[in-house]
Amino acid sequence: MVSSDGQLEGPYELSDVALQIAESIESSSAGLYVIVTHYDADGLAAASIIARSLMKIERPFVVRVVDQIDEETLTSLPKGDYYVFVDLGSSAVRAIADKGLLPASVIDHHEPLRSSEVVGKELRELNPHIFGLNGGRDVSASGLAYFVSKGMKVLDHEIAYLAIAGAIGDRQESAQGFVGLNKLIAQEAIERGWVRRFTGLRLYGVPRYPLVKSLMYTVDPLLPGLTYDEAASERFLESLGITLKKSNGPLTTYKDLSVDEISKLATALIKHLLMKGFSPQSANALFGFIYEFLYEPEDSPLRYAHEFAQTLNACGRLRKHGLGLAIGLGDRKEALSQVEAISLEYRRRLTQYLSLLRSDPSYIRVLNNVQVMDMRNVVDERILGAVASIAVSSYMCDASKPLISLAHSIKGKVKVSARMHEALSKRGINLGFIIKTAAEEVGGSGGGHENAAGAIIPSESLNTFIKTVDLLVGKSLKAGARS
Numbered sequence: 001m002v003s004s005d006g007q008l009e010g011p012y013e014l015s016d017v018a019l020q021i022a023e024s025i026e027s028s029s030a031g032l033y034v035i036v037t038h039y040d041a042d043g044l045a046a047a048s049i050i051a052r053s054l055m056k057i058e059r060p061f062v063v064r065v066v067d068q069i070d071e072e073t074l075t076s077l078p079k080g081d082y083y084v085f086v087d088l089g090s091s092a093v094r095a096i097a098d099k100g101l102l103p104a105s106v107i108d109h110h111e112p113l114r115s116s117e118v119v120g121k122e123l124r125e126l127n128p129h130i131f132g133l134n135g136g137r138d139v140s141a142s143g144l145a146y147f148v149s150k151g152m153k154v155l156d157h158e159i160a161y162l163a164i165a166g167a168i169g170d171r172q173e174s175a176q177g178f179v180g181l182n183k184l185i186a187q188e189a190i191e192r193g194w195v196r197r198f199t200g201l202r203l204y205g206v207p208r209y210p211l212v213k214s215l216m217y218t219v220d221p222l223l224p225g226l227t228y229d230e231a232a233s234e235r236f237l238e239s240l241g242i243t244l245k246k247s248n249g250p251l252t253t254y255k256d257l258s259v260d261e262i263s264k265l266a267t268a269l270i271k272h273l274l275m276k277g278f279s280p281q282s283a284n285a286l287f288g289f290i291y292e293f294l295y296e297p298e299d300s301p302l303r304y305a306h307e308f309a310q311t312l313n314a315c316g317r318l319r320k321h322g323l324g325l326a327i328g329l330g331d332r333k334e335a336l337s338q339v340e341a342i343s344l345e346y347r348r349r350l351t352q353y354l355s356l357l358r359s360d361p362s363y364i365r366v367l368n369n370v371q372v373m374d375m376r377n378v379v380d381e382r383i384l385g386a387v388a389s390i391a392v393s394s395y396m397c398d399a400s401k402p403l404i405s406l407a408h409s410i411k412g413k414v415k416v417s418a419r420m421h422e423a424l425s426k427r428g429i430n431l432g433f434i435i436k437t438a439a440e441e442v443g444g445s446g447g448g449h450e451n452a453a454g455a456i457i458p459s460e461s462l463n464t465f466i467k468t469v470d471l472l473v474g475k476s477l478k479a480g481a482r483s
């Protein structure tokens with residue numbers, strides 16, 4: 001599906017639309033382009049790809065990073081002559097048109113979940129679901145932006161690394177690796193020598209950090225008893241006979257380990273997780289493909305895709321999205337010197353929230369068909385989704401029910417982040433649809449993917465919202481069991 005000159009050849013309709021959007025952006029004589037994106041890693045990476053393409057053709061632009069797309073967001077956008085919505089917008093094409101935010105291109109991978117079509121020459125939409133692909137697995141917003149950018153033929157396509165980081169940030173890679181268009185992007189990047197892929201231990205900061213720091217800063221999955229405990233991490237390594245310092249002085253890094261020591265460490269970590277009550281699946285999440293970005297310096301936090309994605313996530317979720325965008329745009333001086341501290345602060349907060357969750361079961365309430373994680377007085381609304389994702393992927397809660405998590409939002413509203421294991425979508429549950437329906441019923445707004453969705457709802461309607469979600473999940477399970 002990718003030709004010898006790197007152009008996307010199929011699925012044909014999707015590549016046609018990507019090309020049309022590329023041409024529409026390029027041929028516009030807009031005085032100001034407004035790029036609107038979501039604050040997470042995929043949103044920041046996708047916006048960076050479009051922004052870099054616009055920089056190449058010397059067009060002025062502004063980027064607006066938002067929490068979600070709703071009436072209020074659309075009304076508050078700066079006035080521009082061309083709007084590019086990335087990683088959001090598909091749920092709001094009608095509102096975009098009604099507000100006159102035209103011409104516009106929507107580059108989104110969330111399920112459109114709408115009945116009316118307004119798409120035409122003034123409003124183009126690139127969304128994998130329209131072409132029978134799964135936007136939760138086959139391609140991220142960054143991947144779509146990458147195909148648009150390819151259509152513009154102005155960038156060096158090694159920026160595929162941003163598409164890979166965006167997809168990893170959105171957890172589109174499973175234990176078997178990428179599928180769909182993500183697989184094509186990764187294959188192309190590997191074949192062209194932009195990226196190297198190998199299998200290894202996914203500890204934070206490997207291989208540039210001292211091993212002790214890698215253990216203590218790993219939060220995904222959480223290593224209970226080790227994460228953020230330096231003394232415990234040291235004891236853990238010493239108990240395996242791994243010396244903390246090399247004979248010539250500096251601290252031992254992953255690179256210094258022999259094959260035998262790596263295997264000992266891997267086995268001990270699995271045992272540790274199992275003893276702490278983790279499931280074998282979550283212990284296995286410690287291993288997998290590692291994507292190495294060969295254009296980044298070896299000692300950079302941006303050299304490895306997972307760390308790159310976590311860095312963007314940290315920036316977006318700690319409201320330093322300007323810094324995340326600077327990284328996406330290629331700033332390796334000022335911005336890079338600041339991101340390490342942001343990344344560590346993000347990890348510290350995640351650890352704090354996840355430890356709390358582990359030590360106090362009362363945060364999770366189990367209902368008939370869902371479980372509710374109420375962290376309204378604890379977690380910042382932008383970090384909630386990350387906490388919910390790790391809680392589910394680390395099997396810290398019941399794997400057989402979707403997790404509906406809650407945090408306070410602004411103006412008396414509640415932020416909802418829902419997550420579940422992929423196996424539940426096979427039983428008929430589509431969280432994107434359910435969360436959107438239940439949120440709209442109480443005057444809120446929501447949407448997302450089959451396995452990950454979000455919403456913002458009025459506080460006073462929280463109980464009704466949860467009841468509706470529980471009911472809709474139950475209905476889906478019944479329907480799924482019949483079919």
Ligand code: C5P
Pocket residue numbers: 038068069087110385386416417418445446447448449452453454455456
């Ligand atoms: O906010 P949260 O991280 O929980 O969102 C999960 C997924 O649902 C994300 O991909 C987000 O972009 C999407 N979402 C959406 N519409 C909303 C809220 C979230 O499509 N109103």
